[in-house]
Amino acid sequence: MFIKKQFLTLLLCFIAFSQAFAAITMNRVEPQNWWTGMKNTQFQILLYGPNISAATISLNYPGVKIKEVAKVENPNYIFLYLEVSKAAKAGSLPITFKSGAEKFIYQYPLLSRTEKSGAKGFDASDVLYLITPDRFVNGNPANDNLDSVSVNRGSPNARHGGDYAGVLQKLDYMRDLGISTVWLNPIQENRMRGGSYHGYAITDFYQSDPRFGSNLEFKELTEATHNKGMKMVMDMVLNHCGSSHWWMKDLPSKDWINNDGVFLQTNHATVSVMDIHAAPTERNTFLNGWFTRGMPDLNQRNPHLATYLIQNSIWWIEYARIDGIRQDTYSYMDFDFLSRWNKEVYQEYPDFNIVGETWYNKKTSPAWWQQNSALNTNNSRLKTPMDFSLTFATQKAFDGGSDNGYLNELFEDVAQDFVYADAYNVLTFLDNHDLGRFSRKEDTDLKRYKQGLAYLLTMRGIPQLYYGTEVLMTGTKEEGDGRLRVDFPGGWPGDKKDEFIKSGRSVLQNDAWDYLHQLLQWRKNSLAITKGTLIHYAPKNGTYVYGRIHKEQTVMVVLNSATKDQDITLERYSDLTGKFTKGKDVLSGKTFQLKDKISIPAKGNYILELE
Known part of the structure; x- marks a missing residue:
């Protein structure tokens, strides 16, 4: 027994000695760069490598100093917090790691922040055009297949091949229609089994999905959008990640994922966060439950993760100069985190705008989420909630007969606008990627279509159109989400029809396209509509x-x-x-x-x- 104990002690000493003198390797550094001249002078760097926390870290660079070296449960992570003074110049920060006799210097890029286009925000003078990139236009077939996931247009839930190159090709089409702002469903990497065509299962928050294109290609697409006098909105997901995210194999800490990393299905009880009668267990299951097994729920109460997610948003704004963010599953996240996230984004970019997906049947709930709400003692700092209750009323409002039909519901819904702190800064829409299309297969004329669009584009709020509305795309929720996000005909080589051009559309489709075009072009110049x-x-x-x-x-x-x-x-x-x-x-x-x-x-x- 004594010999065994001696042997075990020697073995442990040998392992510790070996680790101390092992070569220092870095598997992940996020974000990959930062900038001088930011209003918030402190930023975080996530460092990931084998036993990296055993290393001592130092930095000698004029105007930049280490504020904190934060170690967590997992020794393979360090969260490094740096302070960048106003006097600091752009260059490479020589972050030095020492472990025993080993020394490693990582040259971290600190770039110069320059005044550029973008980050302008959007308001009621804009019209947003929502695109599911995989289903819009395949401009570069070379990036279709990746990680044994191949394009299969025959399956509504598979990858179909749309990309940045396709969106770039159709910027003139959108501008000619009258669109001012392009909004893309999530574009970050989704290296999920099956492909995650919709983009909501992110596996790398700092990388573009290669099936859409590179980070640089997204940046160039945004720049091209600006050059045509249009804006770019990025769909973001901070509530959850994909189950194939790189950190899921080696979490920084047990509390990085809600419910200690064990699957718990959310109950989708969205009103529980504001319901004064809500059972604590129901509220807890809503906030800490996962959307699906494939989407682990992130714990924004973890301070390092909260900072990581906030910085990720700011990094994309500064890198690509996007003009706005639509935040997915808004009400599922920690309230204090969201308030801080809004505050820090707006402090850096005062003209920016954020839309929160506040999916409720009654408008009191999204009003509760809007900044300066009289309904909420805590300030959420969210400028623009989504007015789903008006959408639900609008989808059936024009089905009426000889009486008032559902127009009374429409009127009464708008009459409740007193619950909003700012009823003119809400997002309005007839449909989107999660709802049944406003156009229906059974419609034989354009009366309902024309009334709906006339209403959307003259009512208060910031209007959003869903791609394909202009060519009468249809699809119901009962048919499945894939049917709500069909390919735009003409967006793929060899398509039998090209509905991007007049000759490829039916008479009824051209009537619809021309009507929307006329309405959008007029709206741009009507101050009564955009500011009234x-x-x-x-x-x-x-x-x-x-x-x-x-x-x-x-x-x-x-x-x-x-x-x-x-x-x-x-x-x-x-x-x-x-x-x-x-x-x-x-x-x-x-x-x-x-x-x-x-x-x-x-x-x-x-x-x-x-x-």
């Missing part, structure tokens, strides 16, 4: 009337949900008509005298510029 206040009237006899007013400009919108022509008496709308004597419909060009009444066709709409 809203007043509206309760629907009556199937008609809903509202106005947008900016100084001397007034736009009056009339929607008729009835299946018959309607005469509306103008006396009721004197708040809008006032001193004006006539109104010109921006779509038909027809001018109406504002005397006693005007007639509006069945299931029709007018957008009148008052003169």
